Amino acid sequence: MADDRPQHRIAKLLARAGVASRREVERTIEEGRVALDGVALTTPATVLRSLHGVTVDGQPVAAPEPARLFLFHKPTGVLTTERDPAGRPTIYDRLPKDLPRLVPVGRLDLNTEGLLLLTTDGGLKRQLELPSTGVERTYRARAYGQVSQQQLEDLIDGIEIEGVRYGSIDANLERRTGANVWVEMTLREGKNREVRRVLEHLGLRVSRLIRVRYGPFVLGDLPVGGVGEVRVADLVAFRQALKTAAPNRPATPDVSVAGRFGAAVF
Known part of the structure; x- marks a missing residue:
């Protein structure tokens, strides 16, 4: 046959x-x-x-098992790569040794901290990374300088910086602390160093950048260096939401999915 x-x-x-x-x-x-x-x-x-x-x-090579998705609170000072020719620490140096073979969903810069998704499934990785999927990422940035709420609201229409076009960004001024401001930004493309470049274009100097959400998955109170695994039911619901999302509608599931999210913490 x-x-x-x-x-x-x-x-x-x-x-x-x-x-x-x-x-x-x-x-x-x-x-x-x-x-x-x-x-x-x-x-x-x-x-x-x-x-x-x-x-x-x-x-x-064993047949692929059902996809698994993990949350990792990436510290600053580690690279999102398997190995570094210069010998700098990577996320794999910080992950528990008893985890399955994992690949990161996207990357966080060396000095960016916060939520990094890791998966056993290459197909899920690509699905989460594609700009066309429309999965939202939310960051909190501490920056030195002055910016107005109106300047941040103008980012909703996107912005072009040195020939690079960045899509719609939902940005809000959280608070001012002396000469610093805290800004929350939600975007869907996640281009290289997008948050830092946009804020620098507005005259701010970023001193701390934390990713706090990727789709319905939130950093929450996961400690620095901590790992949690998404429950199977939540991952199935999320993947189904991605499949059924309309082409021009954000693919992030309803809040109910995020509300059901749970993780086993290692």
């Missing part, structure tokens, strides 16, 4: 199985660490229907 399963590039299959991100998988293949039926693969463009016979570092 013919095998009618769709074919996919091996990098995609390995990422879905939680081995690593696509980029990291491609690097692993280039290093000759991935083999099919004992023969090292030379290109990530290899197309397969399954991971049967595939090994990484000599170990068979």
Whole structure:
């Protein structure tokens, strides 16, 4: 009987199985660490229907398990990457060693702290990262300088800075503390250093940046360096909400989904 399963590039299959991100998988293949039926693969463009016979570092790759999603309170001073050539600490140095193989959803800069989502599923990672999905991210920034609420409200129409167009940002002035202000910003694109660049364009110098929400998942009182796992029912509800969201409507589920969120803390 013919095998009618769709074919996919091996990098995609390995990422879905939680081995690593696509980029990291491609690097692993280039290093000759991935083999099919004992023969090292030379290109990530290899197309397969399954991971049967595939090994990484000599170990068979297990069939992907149901997706799992974790919350991590990333501290400042650690990189969102697996390894750093300069030897700087990464999130994997801070994560508990008994967790499954996890890949980060997006990135937080070295000096940005707060909520970082981690998942075992490469497909879920991409779904959460795509700007077209419209998942909201909320940040709190402490910055030196002066800004008006009207200047922040004008960001709702988006802004162009040095040729880069940033989409609609819902920004509010939380409070002033001496020469500093606290600003809350919610956005959906999450371009590289977007919050810092927008605030710097407004004449502010950011001294602390914390991500407090990603979709319905909130940082809450998770301690710095702490990890929590999203309950299966909440993850299923969230993924269903992403699938049914209208193309031009934010894909963040209703508050009821966020209200049901729960996590087992490690």
